[in-house]
Amino acid sequence: MSTIVPSLNTTGPFAAQVESKGTLKFQNLLTGLFFFLGLLCSGLPWNSLHAQTENRPNIVVILSDDQAWGDLSVNGNVDISTPRIDSLARTGATVDRFFVSPVCSPTRAEFLTGRYFGRTGVSGVSEGKERLNLDETTIAQIFKSAGYATGAFGKWHNGTQHPYHPNARGFEEFYGFCSGHWGHYFDTEMDHNGEIVRGNGFIADDLTDHAVSFIEQNQKRPFFCYIPYNLPHSPMQVPDRFYAKFDGATIHQQSVRPKEDDPINTRAALAMCENIDWNVGRVLDKLESLGLAENTIVVYFSDNGPSHWRWNGGMKGKKGSLDEGGVRVPFFIRWPNHVTAGLKIPQIAGAIDLLPTLTDLAKVPLTASKPLDGRSLKPLLIEHGARPADWPEREIISMQAGGKKTQLSVRSQGFRLDAAGALYDMEADPGQTRNVAGAHFAEVNRLKAVAAQFASELPRTFGSDAPRPYPVGYATTTQLPARDGVAHGTIQRSAKAPNCSYFTHWTSLSDRITWDIEVGEKATYEAQIYYTCKAENIGAELELSFGDAELNPASIKIHKTVTDVHDPAPYGPEKDRSPRAQESDVKDFKPLVVGNISLPAESGQLVLRALKIPGKEAIEVRYVILKKTGA
Secondary structure (H helix, E strand, C coil): CCCECCCCCCCCCHHHHCCCCCHHHHHHHHHHHHHHHHHHHCCCCHHHHHHHCCCCCEEEEEEECCCCCCCCHHHCCCCCCCHHHHHHHHHCEEECCEECCCCHHHHHHHHHHCCCHHHCCCCCCCCCCCCCCCCCCCHHHHHHHCCCEEEEEEECCCCCCCCCCHHHCCCCEEEEECCCCCCCCECCEEEECCEEEECCCEHHHHHHHHHHHHHHHCCCCCEEEEEECCCCCCCCCCCHHHHCCCCCCCCCCCCCCHHHCCHHHHHHHHHHHHHHHHHHHHHHHHHHHCCCHHHEEEEEEECCCCCCCCCCCCCCCCCCCCCHHHHEECEEEECCCCCCCCEEECCCEEHHHHHHHHHHHHCCCCCECCCCCCCCCHHHHHCCCCCHHHCCCCCEEEEEEECCEEEEEEECCCEEECCCCCEEECCCCCCCCCCCHHHCHHHHHHHHHHHHHHHHHCCCCCCCCCCCCEEECCCCEEEEEHHHCEEECCCEECCCCCCCCCEECCCCCCCEEEEEEEECCCEEEEEEEEEEECHHHCCCEEEEEECCCCCCCCCEEEEEECCCCECCCCECHHHCCCCCCCCCCECCCEEEEEEEEEECCCEEEEEEEEEECCCCCCCEEEEEEEEEEEC
16 A cells, blocks of 8 residues: 655745754655655555565666657657667557656656656756755655665766765665766766766766666666666767768758758767667666566656757657647656556656656555655556546646746646647647637636646745755765856856856956855865866965855865866867757866865855966866865
C-alpha cells in the first residue's frame, strides 16, 4: 500500500527556509523522518521490506537534453536512424502525448518530485533558480529508502552545493556535472561525488561507461540508475564517426518555420542523437548480458523541445515555448512481460507522473513529504490500456517564469489553451494553426479556471529575485563556481550564459567577486581558487574575506600572493560542428591554496578582491573551493 505523508507548512523557495542557521539541518532531519513515517504507514516491517527488495524490478531512467519529439526515426524522421531507442517503443509502450517543461531544470524537478516545478523552488536554469527546495522528497530518496542502490550519471541541474547536490538528494553515486551548460564534450571536467575529476573521451560515452559499471556492481540487488545525457544540447560537438554520415548531407524535412531552419545545426543535432542511440544500446545490451533485462523497467524521454528550428512533426514552438513543440517529447517505457509490447497510449501524461508510476510499478512505498501533482500510469501500462471511461479527465499545466508574470498554458486531452488565451483543437489541428476560442466558450472558461486555480497555489516568491544564499559546509568540500558568483567593477564573464563561465578582465583594485553564502557549520576551511595567471601578471595579491574587508576591518580574511604562472590556452569552439551561441570556451584551471579561513555558522558575503595588481590584470577565476579541515 502506497502512502503519502501529509505536507508540513514549509512550502516556498529557499528564501523562506533560511531564517535561522539550523534550517538546512532541520530540513534534512524532516526528510529522514518522512521516510521513516512512510515505511511505518506502509504496514511493512523492516525485515519484510528488506526481503521484498530481492524481487523488485530495477529502474533505468534515460533523459536526453533538448531532443525534439521528431529527432527519432520511430517518430517519422527520415534523416536519422535510432534503432535502439525505437526498440523501446516496439518492445514497450509509447505515451504519445507526453509533456514536460519548456526548459531543462524545471523538467528535472518535476521528474524528481512528481510535482509541478513551480511548487518546488525551481524557477529558472541558473543564478540559483535551478535549486530544488530541501523539503521536497526526490524519487531517488524514495527508492534508496526502499533498499535500492541509487546512481546518477550526467547533467543534474538542480543544485551544486550540498545539500542540493545529487549525493544529498538520494543518489549514492554521482558522476557528471551540476550546471546547465558545459563548454566542451571531450575529456571534460566532471564531478564525481563532489570532487572535480577529468572525464575520459566523449562525454555521453563516458557517462554510459560509468552507468554500466554501476549496473554491473549492483546486479545482485535492485538499483535505480538515472542517466541524464546532455545531448543534443549545445555546444554541438560529436565524434567524427557519428558526424561523418551527416557532414554535408541533405536534410529532407523542415520545421514549421523553414526559413529559420539551420541545416548545419540540424546535422550536428541528429548526429548527437545517433550517439545517444548507440549509448542507449550499450545500456540495453548490458542489461541483457547480465540477465537483468526482464526484471528492469527502462524509461526514455527528453526534457524539452529542440533549441533550434528543425523538423518536429509539424508542431508549433521549440525550446522555451509553451506551445506543443516546446513541451511535447518522446516517451517510452519497457518492462518485459509486464508492460504491453507495442502499446500506444493516447491519454495525456507528463514528467510529474514518473515518480508515482515507477513507485507503483515497483511496489515501493510512496514516502513523499508533500501531495503529488502526478498520477500513476500503471492502469494504462499494465492493464492493456485503460478505456477512456476508466481514466479520469485531467489537465497538464505548462509554465514559464517570465519576470513579474508567470506564463501558463493548459493542455486537456483535446485542447490547448495557450498563455495568450487562444484555444486550439489539438486533435483536429495539432499544429495549432487556428484559434477556436470563439466556438468553444465553455472550454475556454473551464481551462482558464484551471489556470487561475493553479496560479493561486504557487508560492508568492515564484519567479522572484528573492535572495537564496549558497550553502557552505554541509559536506567536506563545497564548490562555489563562477556561475554562482557576482562580478563587480570591470570584471566580466567569459560568456553571457553563467553556467560554465569563468571570470576574466580583472583590471582594477576596486573590482571584486562576491558569493552570497550561508555557512552551515562553524569550522575552519581550506580555501582554494581555481585560477589562471599570465607571466606579466605574477605578483597579484589576493584577499578572500567573509564580510567585506574594505567596509568592515573586523571581517575574517586571508591573503595570498600569486607566484606561479598558469596560462593555458582556451579551447572548446574548435570542436563545434556549428558555431556556439552561449557556452563559454574552457580552460584547464589550476588550484591555488589561499590558506585556512575560519567561518562562523551564519549568512554573509564571501568576497574575493585584489590588494595589488602589478600587471594589466589580476587572475581569471573558475571556482572557489572550500574544504572543511576542522572545527
